[in-house]
Amino acid sequence: MIPYRPEPLTDFSVSQNRESFAIALAHVQAQVGKTYPLIIGGETVDTGRYLESYNPSAKTELIGRVAKAGKPEIEQALCAAQRAFASWSETPVVDRAALLFKTAAILRRRKHEFSAWMLLESGKSRAEADADTAEAIDFLEYYGRQMLDLSQRGDAALTPFPGEDNHMEYIPLGVGAIIPPWNFPLAIVTGMTVSAVVAGNTVLLKPASQTPIIAYKMMEALMEAGLPAGVVNFVPGDPEEIGDFMVEHPDIRFISFTGSKHVGLRMNELAAKRIPGQRWIKRFVAEMGGKDAIVVDEGFDIDLAARIIVQSAFGFSGQKCSACSRVIAHASLYDPLIERVAALTRELKVGDVRDEAHFTGPVIDEKAFAKVTSYIDIGKQEGRLVAGGEASQERGYFVQPTVFADVAPTARLMQEEIFGPVVAFAKASSFEEAIAMANQTEFGLTGSVLTRDREHIAYARRKFHVGNLYFNRKCTGAVVGVHPFGGFQMSGTDSKAGGPDYLLLFTQPKAISELL
Numbered sequence: 064m065i066p067y068r069p070e071p072l073t074d075f076s077v078s079q080n081r082e083s084f085a086i087a088l089a090h091v092q093a094q095v096g097k098t099y100p101l102i103i104g105g106e107t108v109d110t111g112r113y114l115e116s117y118n119p120s121a122k123t124e125l126i127g128r129v130a131k132a133g134k135p136e137i138e139q140a141l142c143a144a145q146r147a148f149a150s151w152s153e154t155p156v157v158d159r160a161a162l163l164f165k166t167a168a169i170l171r172r173r174k175h176e177f178s179a180w181m182l183l184e185s186g187k188s189r190a191e192a193d194a195d196t197a198e199a200i201d202f203l204e205y206y207g208r209q210m211l212d213l214s215q216r217g218d219a220a221l222t223p224f225p226g227e228d229n230h231m232e233y234i235p236l237g238v239g240a241i242i243p244p245w246n247f248p249l250a251i252v253t254g255m256t257v258s259a260v261v262a263g264n265t266v267l268l269k270p271a272s273q274t275p276i277i278a279y280k281m282m283e284a285l286m287e288a289g290l291p292a293g294v295v296n297f298v299p300g301d302p303e304e305i306g307d308f309m310v311e312h313p314d315i316r317f318i319s320f321t322g323s324k325h326v327g328l329r330m331n332e333l334a335a336k337r338i339p340g341q342r343w344i345k346r347f348v349a350e351m352g353g354k355d356a357i358v359v360d361e362g363f364d365i366d367l368a369a370r371i372i373v374q375s376a377f378g379f380s381g382q383k384c385s386a387c388s389r390v391i392a393h394a395s396l397y398d399p400l401i402e403r404v405a406a407l408t409r410e411l412k413v414g415d416v417r418d419e420a421h422f423t424g425p426v427i428d429e430k431a432f433a434k435v436t437s438y439i440d441i442g443k444q445e446g447r448l449v450a451g452g453e454a455s456q457e458r459g460y461f462v463q464p465t466v467f468a469d470v471a472p473t474a475r476l477m478q479e480e481i482f483g484p485v486v487a488f489a490k491a492s493s494f495e496e497a498i499a500m501a502n503q504t505e506f507g508l509t510g511s512v513l514t515r516d517r518e519h520i521a522y523a524r525r526k527f528h529v530g531n532l533y534f535n536r537k538c539t540g541a542v543v544g545v546h547p548f549g550g551f552q553m554s555g556t557d558s559k560a561g562g563p564d565y566l567l568l569f570t571q572p573k574a575i576s577e578l579l
C-alpha cells in the first residue's frame with residue numbers, strides 16, 4: 064500500500080489540459096437533460112415525480128431530472144439498508160477499503176468528466192471543479208487507509224494484562240442518513256458517504272436538491288467499483304417532505320449532516336428526541352456555517368494581503384463555508400488595503416463558467432440570488448460600498464463580487480452568513496483588538512492571520528477560536544489529511560473531516576476480554 068498523498072490539481076495553463084477538459088465538457092454537455100432514478104437495494108426505482116436541476120449560469124438549461132423519493136421509498140430504503148448491514152458490517156475491512164480505492168481510480172480516470180458535470184450543475188469554474196474532484200479522490204484514498212489503520216488501532220492501544228486476552232474493535236453503528244450540501248457537490252457528498260460506509264455502516268443518501276445529478280454520478284462510480292446492493296441507497300427528495308421523516312425515524316442510528324446552521328440546529332433537536340421503538344441515542348455529526356475572518360496586521364505587504372483576501376472571499380462566488388466574509392485590518396494599512404482589494408475585485412470577470420475568462424460564476428439559484436442581493440442592500444445601510452454591488456438574474460444568477468468598508472463588528476453584515484461574494488471590512492487599532500473582533504461571532508470555522516510578527520502568531524494561535532486557523536495564506540482550500548477540516552461553536556459538532564479521528568464518529572468501540 065503506497066502512503067496517502069493528495070491528488071495533484073490540474074494545471075489549466077497547459078494547453079493540453081485545457082483541450083482535455085474541453086473534450087470532457089462537450090461529452091457531458093451532450094448528456095444533459097436525462098432522467099435518473101432512485102437506487103434502493105441496488106435496484107432502480109422511478110417514482111414518476113421529479114426534482115429538476117438547472118444550470119445556474121444559464122437558468123433555463125436543464126441539467127437533468129432525478130426521481131423524488133417520498134416516505135414509502137424512504138421506508139423501502141431503510142429496509143434495504145438494514146438487510147445490507149447484516150453482511151456489510153461483517154465484510155472484512157480490507158474489502159470495504161478496496162471499494163473506496165477502486166472508486167478513487169474510476170474518478171481519477173474520468174476526472175474532467177466529473178468536474179465538467181460540476182461546472183454545469185453548480186457553476187464552479189474549471190479550477191474550482193477540478194479541486195472538488197481531487198478532494199473527492201482524496202477522501203476515498205484517505206478514509207480507505209484510515210479504516211485499515213483503525214482496525215488495528217484498538218488492540219495496539221491496550222495495556223497487556225496477565226492471564227487475559229484483550230481486544231478493542233471499532234464496530235459500525237448501523238443505518239445512517241447522509242445529508243450533504245450542494246456547494247462541494249462531489250467532494251463532500253463522497254466524503255460523507257464513504258466515511259460512514261467504510262466503517263461498516265449502510266446509508267440513505269439524500270443529496271442536496273440543487274446538485275442531485277453529480278451525486279448520481281458518484282453513485283454510478285461506487286456501483287461500477289462493486290458497491291453491494293443496499294449499502295448506499297440514493298434517495299433524493301424534497302427536504303420538507305422527507306427530511307424530518309428520515310431524521311426522526313427510529314431505525315436511523317446516526318445522521319451525518321453538512322449544511323446551514325438553521326437546518327443543522329433543527330435537525331439536532333429532532334435527532335435528540337427518542338421516538339417510540341428507538342433503541343439508541345442517535346449520533347448527530349454536523350458541519351455547519353461560517354463567518355470567517357482574515358486579520359491583517361500592521362506592516363504586512365498590502366498587495367499580497369489583497370490577493371489573499373480576494374481569493375478567499377470570491378473563489379466560487381464566496382459559496383464556501385470557509386470563505387472570507389470579514390476582513391479586520393490594522394488602522395495603519397486599512398485605507399490602502401481597501402483600495403487595493405477594490406481594484407482587484409473590479410478586475411474579476413463574472414459570467415457563465417463555460418467561458419474560461421470568468422473567474423466568478425453564478426450563485427447557485429434564485430433563492431441564493433435573492434438572499435445575497437438583500438444583504439447587499441443591508442450593506443449599503445451598514446457600510447460604504449467600495450466595489451461591486453450589482454447583480455443580474457437575466458440569464459444566470461450573477462452577483463458582482465462586492466466589498467463594503469467601515470462596517471461595525473456587530474453589524475448584520477459582520478454577523479450573519481451570507482454565502483455569496485460579499486466581504487466587509489472593519490478597522491482595528493491594535494492586533495489584540497483585531498483578534499477580539501475576529502472572535503466576535505457565534506461561528507468558529509476558519510480564520511487567517513496575515514502577519515510577520517512571531518509574537519502575534521503565537522498570540523493568535525492561543526486566542527483566535529476557530530477550527531481551522533491559517534497564517535499568511537488564504538482561509539479556504541483545506542486539503543484532506545493535511546488540514547483536517549471543521550469548526551467550533553455554531554459551525555458544527557467539532558468534527559474534523561479528512562482528519563485521523565473522523566471515522567471514529569461512525570463507529571463504536573467494543574472491548575472484548577477472555578480469561579485464559
Ligand SMILES: NC(=O)c1ccc[n+]([C@@H]2O[C@H](COP(=O)([O-])OP(=O)(O)OC[C@H]3O[C@@H](n4cnc5c(N)ncnc54)[C@H](O)[C@@H]3O)[C@@H](O)[C@H]2O)c1
Pocket residue numbers: 242243244245246247251269270271272302303305306307310321322323324326327350351352353383384385480482508548549550554555
Ligand atoms: N462546515 C462545513 O464543512 C461546511 C461545508 C459545506 C457547506 N457548509 C454550510 O452549508 C451551507 C450551504 O449548504 P446548503 O444551502 O445546502 O445548506 P442547507 O442547510 O440548506 O441544506 C443542507 C442539506 O440539508 C437538506 N435539508 C434542508 N432542510 C432539511 C430538513 N428540514 N430536513 C432534512 N434535510 C434538510 C438539504 O436538502 C441539503 O441536502 C452553508 O451554511 C455552509 O456554510 C458547511
Ligand SMILES: N[C@@H](CCC=O)C(=O)O
Pocket residue numbers: 246247382383384385538539540541542548
Ligand atoms: N473544505 C473547504 C470548505 C468546505 C465548505 O464549504 C475549504 O477548506 O475551503
